[in-house]
Amino acid sequence: MQIDVDQVDEVLSTARSVRKNLDFDRPVDRQVLLDCIDVAVQAPVGLGGENWRFVVVDDPAPKQEIAVLYREILERIFKERGMDMKPTHKALTGRLHEIPAMIFVCVDGLPPDEAPAGQIGFYGSILPAAWSLMLALRARNLGTTWTSLLSARQDDVAKILGMPDGTLLTVMFPVAHLKGATLRRAKRDPAAQVTFWNRWGENSV
Ligand SMILES: Cc1cc2nc3c(=O)[nH]c(=O)nc-3n(C[C@H](O)[C@H](O)[C@H](O)COP(=O)(O)O)c2cc1C
Numbered sequence: 001m002q003i004d005v006d007q008v009d010e011v012l013s014t015a016r017s018v019r020k021n022l023d024f025d026r027p028v029d030r031q032v033l034l035d036c037i038d039v040a041v042q043a044p045v046g047l048g049g050e051n052w053r054f055v056v057v058d059d060p061a062p063k064q065e066i067a068v069l070y071r072e073i074l075e076r077i078f079k080e081r082g083m084d085m086k087p088t089h090k091a092l093t094g095r096l097h098e099i100p101a102m103i104f105v106c107v108d109g110l111p112p113d114e115a116p117a118g119q120i121g122f123y124g125s126i127l128p129a130a131w132s133l134m135l136a137l138r139a140r141n142l143g144t145t146w147t148s149l150l151s152a153r154q155d156d157v158a159k160i161l162g163m164p165d166g167t168l169l170t171v172m173f174p175v176a177h178l179k180g181a182t183l184r185r186a187k188r189d190p191a192a193q194v195t196f197w198n199r200w201g202e203n204s205v
Contacts, residue, residue: 014183018143019092021181028100040133046125055104067097099174143178
């Protein structure tokens with residue numbers, strides 16, 4: 001199969017966080033979400049095996065509970081930083097309970113205590129799948145945001161989702177169809193500036 005590199009690069013480069021321009025009223029097909037998760041599980045995985053588990057929430061009651069938790073955590077973060085909540089965060093937080101679906105990327109297992117190699121192996125076996133999931137959503141014109149702040153309240157999330165002991169939440173993706181959003185490349189330092197050749201610090205091309 002001939003791969004359209006431009007299209008692939010476009011998906012990879014425009015998987016922006018979308019919190020506002022989302023269609024909160026249009027349901028997202030469960031099969032589409034499963035298709036995206038099927039893409040996600042093609043991600044690289046370490047020796048520990050395929051310990052990823054995905055909890056998709058589209059029932060109003062748990063969505064409401066998660067939304068309350070999310071708001072509490074975010075409000076606390078902004079308060080601790082002495083900042084007002086940014087409009088983009090307000091937009092999502094205010095309607096999170098209405099989001100058509102939430103996908104929780106979880107692990108059936110816990111990170112090892114040792115650092116850092118064990119940690120790298122543990123998270124390296126789940127976060128690539130989360131990123132692939134975000135890209136698969138982007139490719140289908142579904143809007144989402146990489147959110148990890150719920151991990152601050154693991155026990156509460158576990159209770160709401162019925163997650164057993166020994167499991168971990170990493171990222172939660174709120175998912176909706178895009179509504180009036182134009183997703184563009186972000187402003188990032190170019191490769192030549194952040195890439196060293198042969199030795200750290202040598203970045204002249
Ligand atoms: C590790 C990590 C955790 C994040 N957690 C949250 C979060 O909890 N809530 C949120 O709204 N955005 C979260 N984000 C999204 C960032 O805020 C977002 O990437 C940033 O606003 C830049 O936007 P862009 O990704 O569209 O360039 C997170 C991103 C990363 C990489």
